[in-house]
Amino acid sequence: MNSKTLPYLLLAPATVFLAVFFVWPFLQIAYLAFTTEGGFTLQHFETMAGNWKFWPTFWNTIILAAIVVPLQLVMALTMAQVVAKLNTARNTILYIFTIPLGLSDLAAGIIWLAIFEQSGFLNSMLVGLGVVERPILFLGYQNLWVIFVAVILAELWRATAIVMVILVSGMGLIPKEYYEAAEVFGAGPWQRFVKVTLPMLRPSIQTALILRTIAAFEVFAVVVALGGTTLPVLVGETFNWQFALQDRSVAAAYALVILAISIAATLVFLRLLRTPKGATV
Amino acid sequence: MSAAAADRPRAVSDIGAAGKFLFWAGVVLLCAWVLVPIYLLVVNTLSSTAEVTAFPKTGIPSFDLGSIQFFLSFQGVLKALWNSLLVAVLTMVLSIAIGAPAGYALSRFEFPGKATFRMLVLMTRAFPLPLLALPIAVMFIRVGLDDTPVGLALVHTTLAIPFSVLITFSIFSGIPLELEEAAWTLGCNRLQAFGKVVLPLVLPGITASAIFAFTISWNEVFAASVLTVQNRTLTAFLLQSLSVSPLHLRFAGGAALVIPALIFIFAVRKYMFAMWGIANR
Numbered sequence A: 001m002n003s004k005t006l007p008y009l010l011l012a013p014a015t016v017f018l019a020v021f022f023v024w025p026f027l028q029i030a031y032l033a034f035t036t037e038g039g040f041t042l043q044h045f046e047t048m049a050g051n052w053k054f055w056p057t058f059w060n061t062i063i064l065a066a067i068v069v070p071l072q073l074v075m076a077l078t079m080a081q082v083v084a085k086l087n088t089a090r091n092t093i094l095y096i097f098t099i100p101l102g103l104s105d106l107a108a109g110i111i112w113l114a115i116f117e118q119s120g121f122l123n124s125m126l127v128g129l130g131v132v133e134r135p136i137l138f139l140g141y142q143n144l145w146v147i148f149v150a151v152i153l154a155e156l157w158r159a160t161a162i163v164m165v166i167l168v169s170g171m172g173l174i175p176k177e178y179y180e181a182a183e184v185f186g187a188g189p190w191q192r193f194v195k196v197t198l199p200m201l202r203p204s205i206q207t208a209l210i211l212r213t214i215a216a217f218e219v220f221a222v223v224v225a226l227g228g229t230t231l232p233v234l235v236g237e238t239f240n241w242q243f244a245l246q247d248r249s250v251a252a253a254y255a256l257v258i259l260a261i262s263i264a265a266t267l268v269f270l271r272l273l274r275t276p277k278g279a280t281v
Numbered sequence B: 001m002s003a004a005a006a007d008r009p010r011a012v013s014d015i016g017a018a019g020k021f022l023f024w025a026g027v028v029l030l031c032a033w034v035l036v037p038i039y040l041l042v043v044n045t046l047s048s049t050a051e052v053t054a055f056p057k058t059g060i061p062s063f064d065l066g067s068i069q070f071f072l073s074f075q076g077v078l079k080a081l082w083n084s085l086l087v088a089v090l091t092m093v094l095s096i097a098i099g100a101p102a103g104y105a106l107s108r109f110e111f112p113g114k115a116t117f118r119m120l121v122l123m124t125r126a127f128p129l130p131l132l133a134l135p136i137a138v139m140f141i142r143v144g145l146d147d148t149p150v151g152l153a154l155v156h157t158t159l160a161i162p163f164s165v166l167i168t169f170s171i172f173s174g175i176p177l178e179l180e181e182a183a184w185t186l187g188c189n190r191l192q193a194f195g196k197v198v199l200p201l202v203l204p205g206i207t208a209s210a211i212f213a214f215t216i217s218w219n220e221v222f223a224a225s226v227l228t229v230q231n232r233t234l235t236a237f238l239l240q241s242l243s244v245s246p247l248h249l250r251f252a253g254g255a256a257l258v259i260p261a262l263i264f265i266f267a268v269r270k271y272m273f274a275m276w277g278i279a280n281r
Helices: A005-036 A041-051 A054-085 A090-102 A104-114 A122-127 A141-171 A176-184 A190-199 A202-217 A221-227 A233-245 A249-271 B002-006 B010-046 B049-053 B068-072 B077-108 B114-126 B129-145 B149-172 B177-185 B192-220 B222-227 B232-240 B247-267 B272-279
Strands: none
Touching: A005 A041, A005 B077, A005 B114, A005 B129, A005 B149, A041 A054, A041 A141, A041 A249, A054 A141, A054 A202, A054 B010, A090 A141, A090 B010, A090 B247, A104 A122, A104 A141, A104 A221, A104 B010, A104 B192, A104 B232, A104 B247, A122 B010, A141 A202, A141 A221, A141 B010, A141 B272, A176 A190, A190 A202, A202 B247, A221 B232, A233 A249, A233 B129, A249 B114, A249 B129, B002 B247, B010 B068, B010 B114, B010 B177, B010 B247, B049 B247, B068 B077, B068 B247, B077 B114, B077 B149, B077 B177, B077 B192, B077 B232, B114 B149, B129 B149, B129 B222, B129 B232, B149 B192, B177 B192, B192 B247, B222 B232, B232 B247
């Protein structure tokens, strides 16, 4: 074995695997969504968009992501700044901050269900404090916005950690000299954050936003755990068409919609937050 | 922080003390935000089945094992736990066996096609991968892998491979090539040098990335629910029974999902930042 063929041999298993389980199924989804009995059609997309549930589903997903992701960025920046300032107990606090990273979205949904359900901890607290007399049914269809808030809280709780971890490792790459120079020129802590940290952190912020936005479009188990089918989201509807309505083509069309908005978001972030040439550390 | 405070000689200690108090109050608040919801889930899990639906709640566990007993004796739970474990272990083994050679090749060789392969791996990030389970389900029926732990593990491996390739790439890049070359001059062939010099050095990092693959599989909901019917994993089982199962079953199930994940995140905490540091690039 010489070093000409060795790298290809080493890459072969991963390449074959990704071809079979990533590229091929993706082509299959596109084929399912665009054909009927062998011919090209847009019929499945029409069925999908013609259903009354489609647009509420679409906007629920987009609005959730549009609220959750920016809040997560702010929270994660705060947490990362806090960690950067810590001298004592840094590792312990960092570990605590990263705990939700290892939890599944389903578990996060169940955890927030314990808080929001009718006999749950939020009602116990409200009644205990005398704010309300009887426990409120938070997660019913009459209170759609409460389900929305609960999902947002659960998503913030669960998935801010990943943004923070990416930002903390990005901050580690910023040379200390930059801060020292800024201080020499009289920049205060806030100015240093805006003029040094944020611009230097750009590639990390970009990565974090792309990863998080795509994941936010895939929100599913949290919503099911908290609201059942009361608050429809795109992946939930994909699931619904695949199993309850038994129409795999429409399910594939839904999958392509999720894919399309994911790619669109990725391109927007790549363009918006591109690093100028020659400006890397 | 202290340097900035020193610029203003007056009342330094006052500002410092108040600022310090606010800072630590913020830290405590952030830690509570992460830990309290988990604590509440544990409270519900360690309560009797009657206490879980009782109102109001005290927030103090009674250490009654009723909920846990109910959960473990519920039809299908033990099998689901076993399936989750089996799929996660298979995913762990497969993703390292397939991903690590690719990571090694990327870190040690320059060859035509390297950029293309990296692109393929990075592209998987912009895709909502679990959705690919829809066409894969059909593919599995044809080859007889439907509803089997092996089939699901193959899909979970697709989710884990981009991570295992990038993580092992950075781990191998951290080992100087000179160490390997020294072993070659001392009469080792490539394989021996790898086994005697490189492997012991990278083993902890590889273990961390294996554990990471395990948690990806353990936590995954959508593909698991699509691909398993009789052989449900714990996440698929819980998702399916969400709307019909009693609260105590859901909370105990949530705890069963959370606890192994907590242990694993604790085990790999040292590597978390090294892993996501590369994820930036």
